[in-house]
Amino acid sequence: MAILECKQLYFSYPEEPKETLSELSLSIQEGEFLVLAGPSGCGKSTLLQLLKKEIHPFGSLTGDIFYQGKALEDYPPAQLTKDIGLVFQDPENQIVMDEVLQELVLGLENMGVGVAEMRRRVAELVHFFGLEPLLHAKTETLSGGQKQLLNLASVLLLRPQVLLLDEPTAQLDPIAAKELIQIVYRLNQEFGLTIVLVEHRLEEVFPLADRVILMKQGRIHCEGSPREVIDQVWESGNPELITYLPSIARLYLELDPSKEQIPLTVKECKAWAEKTLKPMSPNQGTNEQYPEVLLEIKEAFYQYSRQTPWILEDLSLQIYKGDHLAILGGNGAGKSTLLKLLAGLLSPQKGKVLFGKQNIKKLKKSELYQKIGYLPQDPMLFFVRETVEQELIASAEQSGQADPKKAVHEITSQLGLSNVLNRHPHDCSGGERQKAALACLLLNQPEVLLLDEPTKGLDPVSKQQLAFLLQELHAQGITLVIVSHDVEFAAQYASRCALLFDGGIASHGTPQDMFAGNVFYTTAVSRAVRNVLPTMITCEEVLAHCRAVRSIS
Amino acid sequence: MTRGLHGFHPFTSWLYFIGLFLLSMLLLHPIYLATMLLGIVLLICMQGQTSVLRSYLKSYLWIGLFILVLNPLLSHRGQHILFYLFDQPITLESIWYGITMMLSLWCILLVFISYNHVITAGKFLLLFCRLFPKTALLCLMAVRFVPLLKRRLSEIHSVQKTRGIDPTEGPLWKRVRDGMLLLQVLLTMSLEEAIQTADSMKARGYGLFEQRSSYVPYRFKRADYLFLTLTLAALFCCIGGWILGHGQLTFYPGLEGIVLTTSEVPYYFSLLLYLLLAIFIEGREGFGHSRM
Numbered sequence: 001m002a003i004l005e006c007k008q009l010y011f012s013y014p015e016e017p018k019e020t021l022s023e024l025s026l027s028i029q030e031g032e033f034l035v036l037a038g039p040s041g042c043g044k045s046t047l048l049q050l051l052k053k054e055i056h057p058f059g060s061l062t063g064d065i066f067y068q069g070k071a072l073e074d075y076p077p078a079q080l081t082k083d084i085g086l087v088f089q090d091p092e093n094q095i096v097m098d099e100v101l102q103e104l105v106l107g108l109e110n111m112g113v114g115v116a117e118m119r120r121r122v123a124e125l126v127h128f129f130g131l132e133p134l135l136h137a138k139t140e141t142l143s144g145g146q147k148q149l150l151n152l153a154s155v156l157l158l159r160p161q162v163l164l165l166d167e168p169t170a171q172l173d174p175i176a177a178k179e180l181i182q183i184v185y186r187l188n189q190e191f192g193l194t195i196v197l198v199e200h201r202l203e204e205v206f207p208l209a210d211r212v213i214l215m216k217q218g219r220i221h222c223e224g225s226p227r228e229v230i231d232q233v234w235e236s237g238n239p240e241l242i243t244y245l246p247s248i249a250r251l252y253l254e255l256d257p258s259k260e261q262i263p264l265t266v267k268e269c270k271a272w273a274e275k276t277l278k279p280m281s282p283n284q285g286t287n288e289q290y291p292e293v294l295l296e297i298k299e300a301f302y303q304y305s306r307q308t309p310w311i312l313e314d315l316s317l318q319i320y321k322g323d324h325l326a327i328l329g330g331n332g333a334g335k336s337t338l339l340k341l342l343a344g345l346l347s348p349q350k351g352k353v354l355f356g357k358q359n360i361k362k363l364k365k366s367e368l369y370q371k372i373g374y375l376p377q378d379p380m381l382f383f384v385r386e387t388v389e390q391e392l393i394a395s396a397e398q399s400g401q402a403d404p405k406k407a408v409h410e411i412t413s414q415l416g417l418s419n420v421l422n423r424h425p426h427d428c429s430g431g432e433r434q435k436a437a438l439a440c441l442l443l444n445q446p447e448v449l450l451l452d453e454p455t456k457g458l459d460p461v462s463k464q465q466l467a468f469l470l471q472e473l474h475a476q477g478i479t480l481v482i483v484s485h486d487v488e489f490a491a492q493y494a495s496r497c498a499l500l501f502d503g504g505i506a507s508h509g510t511p512q513d514m515f516a517g518n519v520f521y522t523t524a525v526s527r528a529v530r531n532v533l534p535t536m537i538t539c540e541e542v543l544a545h546c547r548a549v550r551s552i553s
Numbered sequence: 554m555t556r557g558l559h560g561f562h563p564f565t566s567w568l569y570f571i572g573l574f575l576l577s578m579l580l581l582h583p584i585y586l587a588t589m590l591l592g593i594v595l596l597i598c599m600q601g602q603t604s605v606l607r608s609y610l611k612s613y614l615w616i617g618l619f620i621l622v623l624n625p626l627l628s629h630r631g632q633h634i635l636f637y638l639f640d641q642p643i644t645l646e647s648i649w650y651g652i653t654m655m656l657s658l659w660c661i662l663l664v665f666i667s668y669n670h671v672i673t674a675g676k677f678l679l680l681f682c683r684l685f686p687k688t689a690l691l692c693l694m695a696v697r698f699v700p701l702l703k704r705r706l707s708e709i710h711s712v713q714k715t716r717g718i719d720p721t722e723g724p725l726w727k728r729v730r731d732g733m734l735l736l737q738v739l740l741t742m743s744l745e746e747a748i749q750t751a752d753s754m755k756a757r758g759y760g761l762f763e764q765r766s767s768y769v770p771y772r773f774k775r776a777d778y779l780f781l782t783l784t785l786a787a788l789f790c791c792i793g794g795w796i797l798g799h800g801q802l803t804f805y806p807g808l809e810g811i812v813l814t815t816s817e818v819p820y821y822f823s824l825l826l827y828l829l830l831a832i833f834i835e836g837r838e839g840f841g842h843s844r845m
Contacts, residue, residue, distance in 0.1 A: 054755045081758040093746045094753035096693065102675040105768040107757035109678075112764045122768070140700065154757065345711045369715040380742055381712045384734045398717050426745060440716070 001069070002027035003162060003194050004051060009063035011046060011218075020046050020059070021218045028162070031192040033185070035205050035226075037244060038215035039461045040429040044198045047215075048164050051196070052086045053077070067162075082111065085160035089167040089457075091147035095139045100131070103139055103150060107158045121157050129153050129183070143331060145176025152183065162194045163187065169201060170457040173331045173485045181205060200459050203246040203524060206230070207264040214241065227262045243460035247488065247525050247539045254543055269528040277542070278549050279532040293357075294479055295319040295342060295372070295448055300351030302337060311337045312348070313503035319448070324470075324480045326490035326511075328521075329500035335483040336377065338500065339450050342481065343374035370399060373441035377452040379433040383425040388417065388436045391425065395440040411439045415469065431462025435469070448479045455486045467493050491515050491523045491537045512537060557600065557835040563676035565777045569831060570668045572788045576824065577660035579792070580800040583649065584813060585824060586656035592828030593663045599835035602670050606663070613662050617655040624651030632807045649811075650804045669696075679767050686760045694747060706739050713738075780830065787827040794820030 005028070011021040020043045028034055036044045049057050050065060053072050065072045072080065088094050097103040101122070108118045126132055129149060134142065142150065148168055155163070165184065169177035185208045187193045199205050206212070206226040213223040214233065221241070222232040233241045234253050242250070248269040249262055255276065263269035296319065302312040311334040319325055319342075329335050340346045341353055344360045353360045360368055376382060385391045392411065396404035412418050415435050420428050425436060434454060441449060454470075455463050471493060474480055484490055490497055491511045498508035499521075507514060515522040515537040516530070526537040536542050558566045573593070580586060597606050624647055626638070631646025674693055681689035713719065713735060720732035794800055799817045803809040813821055 052756060054758075055752045077761055078758065081756070081761060086756050088749060088753055090746075090749060093749035096697065096750060096754055097674045098697065099673060099675065101768070102673065106754070106759075109766050109768060110754075110758040110761060112762045112766045114766060115768065115770050118766065118768050151753075158757070340711070343715070345714065365714075366717065369717075374712070374715055376708070376712045381709050381738075382716070384713065384716075384718065384738050395716065426741065 001030060002066075003030040003068060004028040004196075005066040005069075006047075006050075007064045007066070009047075009050070009061070009065070011043075011050065011057075011059055011061045011063075013057065013059040016059075019218055021050075023219060024063075026213070026220065028194060028196060030161075030194055031188070033188045033195045033208060033210045034197070035202070035209040035212045036196065036198045036215060037200065037202060037212065038221070038459075039240065040431065040459050042215040043218040044215050045166055048086070048166050048196065048198055051162075051164055052084055053080050055086070078111065082158045083161045084164065085155035085158060085162070086164045086166065087148070087151050087155055087168050089170050091144045091151060091171055094151045095147060098138055098140070100137050100139055100142070100150060101135050104131075104154050104157060107154055111158065121159075125153055125157055143176070144172050145179060145331075148172060148176070148180055149183070152180070156187070160193070162196065165195070165197045165199075167198050167200065167457070169199065169204075174487070176331070177201060178204060181208070200457075202244055202460075203248075206246055206249075214244065216241075226264055230262050231259060240461050243464045247523070248528055251525060251528075251539045251542055254539075255546060263528075266524055266527045269524075270531070273529045274531055277529060277532045277546070280535075280545065292321040293318050294321040294323070294355070295481075296354045297338070297342060297348075298351050298354065300341060300348035300353070302334075302341060302346065302348045310503055312341070315351075315504050317498060317505055317508075319479060319481055321479055322474075322477065324474050324493070324495040325482070326494035326497045327481065327483045327500055328485070328487065328490055328497060333500045334503060335500055336452050339374070339452050339481070339483050343372055343450050344368050345374065370444045371447045373444060373446035373449045375434075375437055375441060375449065375451045375454065377456060379437040380425065382437045382440065383433075386424060387422050388425060388428065389421040391436065392421075392439055392443065395443040399444040401443065407443055411442055415439050415442075416465075429462070430457050431459070431465065434458065434462070434466060438469070442473070446478065448481065449473065451480070451482045453484055454482060455484060455489050463489065487515070487521065488523050488538075491526075492540070557837075558671045558831060560776070561780060562771045562773050562777045563672065563680050565773075565781050566671050567676070567680055568781065569784055570664060570672065572784065572827065573664045574661060576788070576791060576827070577657055577664060579795050580824070581653050581657060582800050582802045583653050583656060583811060585800050585821065586653060586660060588821075588824065589660050589828065590656055590663070592825075592832060593660060593667065596828070596832050596835060597663065597667050599832055600667060600670055602666055605666050605670075609662070609666065613659060616662075617659050620658060621651045621655045624648075624654060630805045646804045646806075646808050649802075649808055653802065653804075675767075675769070676771075679765075679771065682765055690751070690754065690759065694750060698743060698747070702739060702743060705742065706735065709735055709738050709742075780834070784827060784830055787823045787830070790823035791820060791827065794823070800824070 006024060006026045009021050009024040010019055012019045024047065036047070038044050046057060049055050050061065054077070067075065067080065067084070095103055097106060104122060104126075105118055108121065126135065131149070131153060134146065139147070139150070152168070163184070169180055172180065181204050184195055184197065188195045197205065209226050211223065212226050212229040214221045214229060222229055224232065230245055230249050233245060246264070248266060249264070252263050252269060252272060253259065256272070261268065261272070263272055297315060297317050300312055300315045301310055303310045315338065327335050327338065337346065341348055344353065347353070347361060355363060355368070355372065383391055385394060389408070392408045393404050396407045401407040412421060415438065417432070417435055417439060420432050420436065425433055428436060454466060458466065467489065470480060482490070482494065494511055496508065497511050497514045499506045499514065512535055515526050516535050523537050525539050525542060529536055529542055533542060533545060536545060558569070577586070577589060580589070594606070597603065625643045626641070628647040628650070629642050629644060631644030633645035634642045635645055635648070636643055674697065677693060678689055681692070710719070718731045718734055720728045720735060722728070723731075791800065794817070799820045802811065
């Protein structure tokens with residue numbers, strides 16, 4: 001029996017001419033692991049909020065939503081609160097209490113559950129999640145992954161029948177994201193809990209999902225088992241949707257028209273690759289030579305306060321003119337700190353930062369900030385004005401452009417921002433905010449752009465657009481430094497990578513050098529083809545190689 | 554886990570702090586206030602909150618000194634003119650009044666350190682959610698936001714610096730304008746997030762039921778009754794004395810003698826009792842551990 005069912009849903013937000021959801025019918029079976037995906041603004045989050053009655057968005061809704069055969073309105077509110085649980089995207093904002101245990105039991109206390117019952121539920125769940133060591137910790141001291149785990153646990157204590165998750169991993173690093181997805185999968189497998197997961201990182205969830213639904217403009221674009229959806233998307237040839245396919249699936253589909261067994265995991269792809277691909281002996285990659293050092297950090301030490309440990313210790317790194325450097329590293333390795341040091345926002349306790357052989361401390365601040373553009377992890381920190389246009393004009397005036405209006409016009413048409421000019425930055429999607437902030441930086445005509453996690457929380461389409469934009473800027477001669485968790489992104493687009501570990505640069509080199517040499521910290525394609533094509537790390541490289549082989553034979 | 558004031562029912566410890574706040578505001582007498590300040594500092598140390606105290610120390614010192622200096626400059630009441638500053642008389646009385654206000658403010662600020670340590674968010678909800686569910690939620694979120702806002706503001710500042718918006722540089726009018734801009738960003742961002750926090754509480758059924766339960770089974774125990782009776786007796790005694798005019802110094806027009814008179818001594822001792830009760834409760838835990 002369908003546990004949740006939507007019939008002919010139409011929904012539109014006030015003052016929005018276009019419907020956010022239209023003609024949407026959907027039934028979710030009990031015990032199903034359903035993944036909802038689609039570009040930002042396609043209505044998947046709205047759909048999730050409609051399924052959770054307490055937080056229905058304002059707007060006009062027609063159509064019916066049934067839970068276990070009965071319309072949502074006919075239920076007493078208490079039952080729905082218990083039965084349908086929701087985990088939100090941002091790990092921070094969901095937490096209310098200051099102690100982990102207090103946060104866990106908040107829902108139970110709200111529902112008036114008795115003390116004995118509460119203790120039992122907490123005891124067994126804490127055991128399942130392994131949260132014992134954190135039980136009395138302050139919530140503000142937890143990492144993002146731990147916070148999201150806490151949010152999940154707190155919802156589960158109400159013993160829901162359906163668990164809704166709204167991009168729960170968007171703000172997490174890849175390791176924490178994997179852990180969270182695995183726990184959700186376990187809940188589905190071990191307890192038969194019905195899961196509805198909205199997610200962008202499909203590589204992780206394709207092997208686990210029972211059914212995938214791709215949404216587009218408020219409608220269901222295609223649905224089916226993960227393999228069916230991959231096949232349908234591939235057949236449709238829609239370049240936007242193809243960005244949703246995992247790289248290993250794309251590699252397979254490009255090379256194997258039979259489509260007998262589309263690989264969902266590296267293991268499956270590896271078996272296929274070793275049968276199909278022609279091996280190649282490893283050859284030496286050509287090392288690009290950069291003549292000129294543009295930005296350099298020398299033997300730097302940094303700590304936030306005397307009591308805290310050193311974040312960076314004796315770190316040296318050179319950034320060349322025309323570089324496209326990706327700085328990778330685990331959580332808390334100091335990547336963002338390093339970027340702030342390079343931007344001159346922080347200064348090292350020991351060591352120095354040089355911009356074109358000059359210590360940046362001695363440069364005039366306004367000149368420094370103009371030449372080195374810094375984009376923070378959360379682009380919202382960047383905006384102070386009412387509309388994107390005002391934001392851009394202010395930047396143009398600040399940089400002393402002769403004709404601010406004209407400069408703004410040029411940059412908006414280059415970045416494709418014309419349709420959001422009159423919007424408040426808060427009303428833009430993640431990708432649009434990212435672009436608007438970039439546009440502001442570009443108006444300064446910087447020599448270097450420092451970007452902190454620019455791909456965080458972006459859907460694959462926006463991510464690809466960002467990648468193309470960055471490549472374009474790179475071609476125009478702007479030096480790029482990106483801090484990222486995103487191994488695939490770095491492998492595909494960066495020209496150099498550096499791995500930050502234990503306060504210093506553990507290794508650096510071309511993406512090929514770095515990822516082909518790694519076994520664990522590398523791309524999915526590299527893991528799949530490493531026995532046959534040991535130097536290849538991206539789908540594109542393998543495809544180019546195969547084309548070359550074919551043209552020879 | 555339940556030690557010292559933590560061990561009591563939330564209502565007991567909450568009432569104790571309300572008493573402390575009340576006394577800090579009512580007893581405008583340098584000797585009483587100095588005693589209270591000492592007592593509160595001792596309490597904070599006993600609770601192991603010295604590091605928190607240290608982190609606030611500098612700003613609190615400045616606020617106090619500011620009041621101390623400002624009062625004699627603005628108020629020229631009083632009979633004993635000590636000297637003239639820019640043709641303005643500086644009186645002995647206004648200096649003493651400044652000292653008293655400084656001590657009173659310090660007491661209130663320091664009581665907050667101890668209060669935050671003892672009255673956790675959970676206890677606060679337990680006390681007030683049934684009476685004022687919406688207000689309790691609002692207070693809770695406001696308190697939670699303070700450290701968050703502090704961190705966020707410094708982030709915004711460091712990013713906006715690169716865009717020429719920096720309240721620490723430039724002429725005064727620019728600083729003020731930039732400062733307002735930063736606060737505006739802070740506010741918009743935080744409101745956005747507060748909505749999400751409220752959603753997450755609603756999603757977990759906050760305010761759905763009249764009868765909320767509590768994970769920690771707080772019960773009124775014998776110790777609660779005992780502590781409550783003793784502290785309330787001491788508190789009423791102090792307030793009674795205050796009504797009779799003890800524990801408030803007459804500053805204007807002429808300064809009363811600062812030294813305590815014999816008739817004041819019982820009231821002073823009841824204040825001491827009020828302070829020592831909590832210090833004893835917290836201290837007992839410490840000694841109990843060191844003996845083991």
